[in-house]
Amino acid sequence: MILGSGDLLEKRGNLHPLSLGEPPLGFQENVLAASSSFLEDLKSGVNVSLPSAIFSGQLHQEASLILAVQAVQQMLCSDLPHLTSFLEVVLAFGENFWALKLLLDQLCCEEHILCGTANLLLRDLSREKGTMLRVWQNLGPQYVGEFLCLFLSCTHTRMQSVGLFSLGVVIDNLHMCPWAKQLCTFFLESGLRQFPFGTTVHHEISKFISAFENL
Known part of the structure; x- marks a missing residue:
């Protein structure tokens, strides 16, 4: 939610959500590939630095959101049996549906993860x-x-x-x-x-x- 929001808070102290334009597919693929190794290093306790060419450039906000997509995907792959809800994560994307679609596309690679995520959402919506x-x-x-x-x-x-x-x-x-x-x-x-x-x-x-x- 923070990565998809502006730098300044609203008057009431709430986050101001941003609607980021969908970046080129090639850029998305590059960030996903780089993010995967960053996250694995972090799991191992290794200090990482994000390449400025991607995360400090014109599309740095979009890159950060894609990094979050990759992190959510890895969380689902490892922690799905322990999750009790997923609706809040979906709502956190705000109007950035391209990023949410990217997450769903990533989940399609592992059917049991996708089905488990869908079941969580259906249970959330029902409740x-x-x-x-x-x-x-x-x-x-x-x-x-x-x-x-x-x-x-x-x-x-x-x-x-x-x-x-x-x-x-x-x-x-x-x-x-x-x-x-x-x-x-x-x-x-x-x-x-x-x-x-x-x-x-x-x-x-x-x-x-x-x-x-x-x-």
């Missing part, structure tokens, strides 16, 4: 429906749309279920989602409705949009 609805009310349709699209478009069906469950929460609580109509527009503009016909994602998105088109 914290009211909290999530209040968070979404504050963040608005753009955030909710990108959140849903990220998970619904994931190539792994277990991670798609996180998006489907979240969409179900919206559908079941439309009275608490005054921005739901705008969410329909977001889905149409994002092309998510064009998901392969016959899939669960296509069916649920079409059902959600049709419900509003018929009002």
Whole structure:
């Protein structure tokens, strides 16, 4: 959360989240490769210094966020059985969905880690429906749309279920989602409705949009 925030605090002392642009894929790959060795050295108690070319350059904030992605991935690989929640980590990315997508892409390399992470998120969402609805009310349709699209478009069906469950929460609580109509527009503009016909994602998105088109 700190790495995705500005240097100055808000008047109330809260962090001011930043929406960082997605850096080039080549840059992301270079930072991931470098970060892996840094983190291994740190685990061994070796002092490390981050190369200034990456971490002091124009994209130093983006590089730091990618380093955090790599650290979270390694935490999941080693500590997943001991974790009781993961929703706070997801929310800590703020509007930097490219970094959250990078994390999900990294997790796809190990299916049991990805499935375990998805199960944690589903359990969190099931327990914290009211909290999530209040968070979404504050963040608005753009955030909710990108959140849903990220998970619904994931190539792994277990991670798609996180998006489907979240969409179900919206559908079941439309009275608490005054921005739901705008969410329909977001889905149409994002092309998510064009998901392969016959899939669960296509069916649920079409059902959600049709419900509003018929009002």
